[in-house]
Amino acid sequence: MGKLCLFVDRISQPSRAIVIFCLANGIAMEESEVDLLKGDHKKAEYKAINPMGLVPAIDDHGFYLFESHAILRYLSSAYPDVADHWYPADVKKRAQIDCILDWHHTNLRPGSGGLTINRVAAPLLGRPLDEKAAAESEVLLKASIKRIDTLWLNKEGSFLTGNEQPSIADLSLACELMQVEFLGEEYKSELLSPHPKVKHWLDAVEKALAPHFGDVHQKLKAGALAFRK
Amino acid sequence: MGKLRLFVDRMSQPSRAVLIFCLANGIDLEEHLVNLAKGEHRKAEFKLINPMCQVPAMDDNGFHLFESHAMLKYLVCTYPNIKDHWYPADLRKRAQIDCILDWHHSGLRRGSAGLVMNSVIAPVMGRKLDPQAAAEAEALLKASLGKIETVWLTGNGKFLTGSLQPSIADLSLACEVMQLQLLGKAKFSDLLDSNPKVKNWLAAVERTLSPHFSQVHDIIWKAATMYENKREREARKADGTISKL
Ligand SMILES: N[C@@H](CCC(=O)N[C@@H](CS)C(=O)NCC(=O)O)C(=O)O
Numbered sequence: 001m002g003k004l005c006l007f008v009d010r011i012s013q014p015s016r017a018i019v020i021f022c023l024a025n026g027i028a029m030e031e032s033e034v035d036l037l038k039g040d041h042k043k044a045e046y047k048a049i050n051p052m053g054l055v056p057a058i059d060d061h062g063f064y065l066f067e068s069h070a071i072l073r074y075l076s077s078a079y080p081d082v083a084d085h086w087y088p089a090d091v092k093k094r095a096q097i098d099c100i101l102d103w104h105h106t107n108l109r110p111g112s113g114g115l116t117i118n119r120v121a122a123p124l125l126g127r128p129l130d131e132k133a134a135a136e137s138e139v140l141l142k143a144s145i146k147r148i149d150t151l152w153l154n155k156e157g158s159f160l161t162g163n164e165q166p167s168i169a170d171l172s173l174a175c176e177l178m179q180v181e182f183l184g185e186e187y188k189s190e191l192l193s194p195h196p197k198v199k200h201w202l203d204a205v206e207k208a209l210a211p212h213f214g215d216v217h218q219k220l221k222a223g224a225l226a227f228r229k
Numbered sequence: 230m231g232k233l234r235l236f237v238d239r240m241s242q243p244s245r246a247v248l249i250f251c252l253a254n255g256i257d258l259e260e261h262l263v264n265l266a267k268g269e270h271r272k273a274e275f276k277l278i279n280p281m282c283q284v285p286a287m288d289d290n291g292f293h294l295f296e297s298h299a300m301l302k303y304l305v306c307t308y309p310n311i312k313d314h315w316y317p318a319d320l321r322k323r324a325q326i327d328c329i330l331d332w333h334h335s336g337l338r339r340g341s342a343g344l345v346m347n348s349v350i351a352p353v354m355g356r357k358l359d360p361q362a363a364a365e366a367e368a369l370l371k372a373s374l375g376k377i378e379t380v381w382l383t384g385n386g387k388f389l390t391g392s393l394q395p396s397i398a399d400l401s402l403a404c405e406v407m408q409l410q411l412l413g414k415a416k417f418s419d420l421l422d423s424n425p426k427v428k429n430w431l432a433a434v435e436r437t438l439s440p441h442f443s444q445v446h447d448i449i450w451k452a453a454t455m456y457e458n459k460r461e462r463e464a465r466k467a468d469g470t471i472s473k474l
């Protein structure tokens with residue numbers, strides 16, 4: 001039997017989420033890099049895996065799947081050693097995780113992803129910068145961070161919905177928020193300064209998933225730094 | 230145990246999806262209209278149910294939930310006797326449904342809702358029409374319909390991923406496509422004619438979920454006619470002005 005194969009680029013936030021998930025859960029896998037900057041994701045051989053031409057995607061012994069949230073749910077259920085806190089079997093707890101993940105698609109993700117792409121990263125992908133789009137995304141990003149603070153970090157536990165352990169929603173959103181590293185450490189601190197709970201949560205995710213969270217973010221940090229020079 | 234309370238506006242596509250799901254599965258519910266055109270979604274009492282101030286949302290005996298996909302999954306797993314085809318227990322089949330639903334957010338929905346909002350209904354919601362945003366959304370919409378046609382309607386079955394029975398992904402996406410009726414008959418046909426499988430699929434969803442699917446969409450037919458008449462009136466007015474010149 002071959003291994004689970006992940007098609008990822010570590011500069012991509014949903015890619016990092018699934019790599020970290022596998023590492024933190026001891027899921028044996030092979031990481032196959034699809035270099036976004038080289039346009040590997042647009043090649044026909046990759047489109048056979050993910051017809052949308054986006055990373056991440058997986059090949060689990062011939063079963064192809066894309067969309068990071070669907071992948072995280074699938075891995076949580078298909079790999080028996082994954083602890084329940086990642087994607088609780090309890091229907092109400094699970095529904096709350098699903099709700100956050102669905103919310104992510106139209107809030108934090110277009111906020112953070114839209115800002116980093118349109119203000120700095122677009123040329124890397126061969127697209128023009130767009131300050132108007134960046135400014136709109138920034139508004140959405142700030143509103144989204146505030147929502148995380150007031151809706152999901154308003155209970156005792158360190159993680160979303162007041163959990164004591166991280167779920168796939170914590171992982172996905174934390175990787176997304178880390179993308180603003182592209183705008184520099186300072187920008188990130190400033191962004192989080194009105195929301196100490198969110199900062200505390202991000203630190204808690206990093207700590208709970210050490211050393212993997214930090215390791216997998218190396219490429220982003222190094223890339224962002226080099227890019228800003 | 231009280232009844233499930235749904236907070237919806239039938240003009241909203243995710244609201245209709247949740248409502249049709251309950252009706253098709255005999256789930257007893259209380260429908261609470263949150264009238265978007267009247268701004269009822271911004272009232273304090275609704276904010277207590279959904280702090281994001283959007284429909285749909287629900288209250289299941291004190292358990293509040295929003296985001297239509299999360300609601301559909303919750304209902305499948307909570308209410309007894311829901312047939313497996315709606316959200317299969319088989320992990321790989323379920324993962325494919327999840328994939329379509331996740332894609333929906335940034336693919337079809339962004340295209341369809343963006344086009345309808347920016348070219349037709351913005352004024353009703355107190356916003357401005359935005360032709361440039363509408364054009365961008367239209368490009369995404371066309372690409373998305375093409376993806377449904379070529380990626381998910383390739384099997385033998387009539388439904389997404391080649392299933393013989395509809396899933397919550399069929400329902401959610403079909404309600405989204407129905408929203409395009411608001412663009413007018415000609416535009417709607419135009420969009421679907423280039424994707425014949427999507428057209429057949431939509432008809433199959435409607436037939437399989439009859440009479441609920443059509444009944445819940447009644448409001449959309451009516452609104453579509455109203456907008457069509459309005460467009461005709463405006464066109465005639467414009468013609469009139471031209472002939473007077
Ligand atoms: N909703 C998708 C998003 C995937 C996505 O947008 N991937 C980006 C990188 S973060 C990509 O592949 N972009 C390449 C491009 O847009 O050309 C997921 O969560 O997996």
Ligand SMILES: N[C@@H](CCC(=O)N[C@@H](CS)C(=O)NCC(=O)O)C(=O)O
Binds near residue numbers: 102242265270297
């Ligand atoms: N992703 C959400 C979308 C909810 C949504 O966008 N609802 C719209 C109506 S279709 C709404 O309530 N809009 C009111 C507003 O944005 O002010 C879901 O699937 O439930």
